[in-house]
Amino acid sequence: MRMTPQRQLVLDAVVALDHSTPEQVCKHVQQTTPTVNITTIYRTLDLLEQLGLVRHAHIGHGAPTYSARDHEHVHLVCHRCDSVEEVPCGLLDELSGTLSARYGFKLDASHVALSGTCRNCLNGEN
Amino acid sequence: MRMTPQRQLVLDAVVALDHSTPEQVCKHVQQTTPTVNITTIYRTLDLLEQLGLVRHAHIGHGAPTYSARDHEHVHLVCHRCDSVEEVPCGLLDELSGTLSARYGFKLDASHVALSGTCRNCLNGEN
DNA sequence: TTAAGTGCAAAGAGTTTGCAAATAA
DNA sequence: TTATTTGCAAACTCTTTGCACTTAA
Numbered sequence: 001m002r003m004t005p006q007r008q009l010v011l012d013a014v015v016a017l018d019h020s021t022p023e024q025v026c027k028h029v030q031q032t033t034p035t036v037n038i039t040t041i042y043r044t045l046d047l048l049e050q051l052g053l054v055r056h057a058h059i060g061h062g063a064p065t066y067s068a069r070d071h072e073h074v075h076l077v078c079h080r081c082d083s084v085e086e087v088p089c090g091l092l093d094e095l096s097g098t099l100s101a102r103y104g105f106k107l108d109a110s111h112v113a114l115s116g117t118c119r120n121c122l123n124g125e126n
Numbered sequence: 127m128r129m130t131p132q133r134q135l136v137l138d139a140v141v142a143l144d145h146s147t148p149e150q151v152c153k154h155v156q157q158t159t160p161t162v163n164i165t166t167i168y169r170t171l172d173l174l175e176q177l178g179l180v181r182h183a184h185i186g187h188g189a190p191t192y193s194a195r196d197h198e199h200v201h202l203v204c205h206r207c208d209s210v211e212e213v214p215c216g217l218l219d220e221l222s223g224t225l226s227a228r229y230g231f232k233l234d235a236s237h238v239a240l241s242g243t244c245r246n247c248l249n250g251e252n
Numbered sequence: 253t254t255a256a257g258t259g260c261a262a263a264g265a266g267t268t269t270g271c272a273a274a275t276a277a
Numbered sequence: 278t279t280a281t282t283t284g285c286a287a288a289c290t291c292t293t294t295g296c297a298c299t300t301a302a
Contacts, residue, residue, distance in 0.1 A: 002301075004257065022291080037259045042292065058184055063291060076231050087229060095221050103213060104245030105202050111241035119230030128276075130282070148266080163284050168267065189266060 001047070006036050010044040014054050014066050019084070021063040059084055059113045072110040078118035085118065127173070132162050136170040140180050140192050145210075147189040185210055185239045198236040204244035211244065 006029075013028040014020065020028070026041045045066055048054040056064040059077050074092060076085040089109040096107040132155075139154040140146065146154070152167045171192055174180040182190040185203055200218060202211040215235045222233040 002256070004300090006258075035259080038291095039260080039293080040258060043257085058187075061184070061190075064187075076225065076229065078231075079234065079237065085229060085231065087225070091221065091224060095217065098217060099202065099213070099240075099242070103202065103211060104248060105204075105211065105242050106248055107240055107242040108205065111205065114225075114233055115237040116225070116231050116233040122230065122232055128281070130275090132283075161284080164266095165268080165285080166283060169283090 001051075005033070006040050007044050007047070009033060009036065010041060011048055011053060014045075014048070015068045018067050019057075019059070019065040020067075021065055023063060025066065055111065057111055057113060074109050075113035076118070077113040077115050078121055079115050080117055080121040083118055083120070084113070127177075131159070132166050133170050133173070135159060135162065136167060137174055137179060140171075140174070141194045144193050145183075145185070145191040146193075147191055149189060151192065181236070183237055183239060200235050201239035202244070203239040203241050204247055205241050206243055206247040209244055209246070210239070 009029045009032060010025060013025045017024060017028055022038070022041050022045060025045070026036070026038045029036050029041065045054065045056070049056065049066075053069055054066050055069055056066045057075060058064050059075055060079075060082055072089055073086040074089055076087060077083075078085075092107060092109040096109065099105045099107050135155045135158060136151060139151045143150060143154055148164070148167050148171060151171070152162070152164045155162050155167065171180065171182070175182065175192075179195055180192050181195055181198075182192045183201060184190050185201055186205075186208055198215055199212045200215055202213060203209075204211075218233060218235040222235065225231045225233050
């Protein structure tokens with residue numbers, strides 16, 4: 001594996017943007033180097049994920065969003081207004097323990113978003 | 127809104143199949159009535175969801191899966207072998223309470239899948 | 253000079269949209 | 278009649294694949 005300029009650009013973009021879709025990463029990279037192709041973005045995101053440098057989460061219905069590996073938290077996604085709130089992974093510690101004990105399932109808290117209704121929407125503000 | 131034959135067929139299929147993608151619902155409906163179009167499946171699933179008769183969950187990377195509204199549970203998806211296990215929503219009650227109290231967020235436990243590694247994969251059986 | 257990496261075009265899944273024909277109030 | 282519903286084709290988003298060209302070891 002060579003840390004090519006393209007790959008460095010993609011990694012930098014993921015770190016800089018945070019929660020960004022492949023499309024957004026592409027746009028950002030192309031501001032500096034317009035020749036970089038979206039295919040390379042996809043291939044590089046896969047690669048960086050295999051290397052453990054980035055990870056993706058499924059937030060809502062659209063494209064997944066990528067973040068740097070060390071940026072870990074749980075996402076609360078409102079299915080009414082699509083807002084995303086970040087809360088500490090620690091909130092899932094107990095659930096994680098239960099799932100492990102009862103089902104042998106090792107929870108990866110930061111990978112998925114928890115869906116529900118946010119405070120504002122509950123109060124009828126949206 | 128008229129409960130047309132197509133709509134009844136879609137609802138029946140969702141109930142019968144459980145956790146089925148729009149594509150799978152379509153295949154099932156077309157066994158009885160081959161003329162029903164996939165567009166109608168999508169439109170009807172949306173409609174039935176608005177009426178509260180079905181709901182969808184995002185399991186893994188592909189298409190969402192639809193189930194009857196009363197069929198509620200949490201999905202544990204293994205991101206290594208893609209197996210899906212169902213566990214009671216009650217497991218999230220405490221988390222749900224915490225999120226509500228601290229963030230005003232009303233969790234919808236059955237909407238999303240929890241991602242992680244399943245027992246078999248942890249034991250190196252896959 | 254060989255293997256890895258890239259860009260480009262095309263294809264593929266999944267989904268939505270526009271519109272005209274069919275259906276039922 | 279008139280609004281609703283449907284089927285069909287086309288478009289659209291997101292992602293992957295095949296292949297030739299480029300690049301660095």
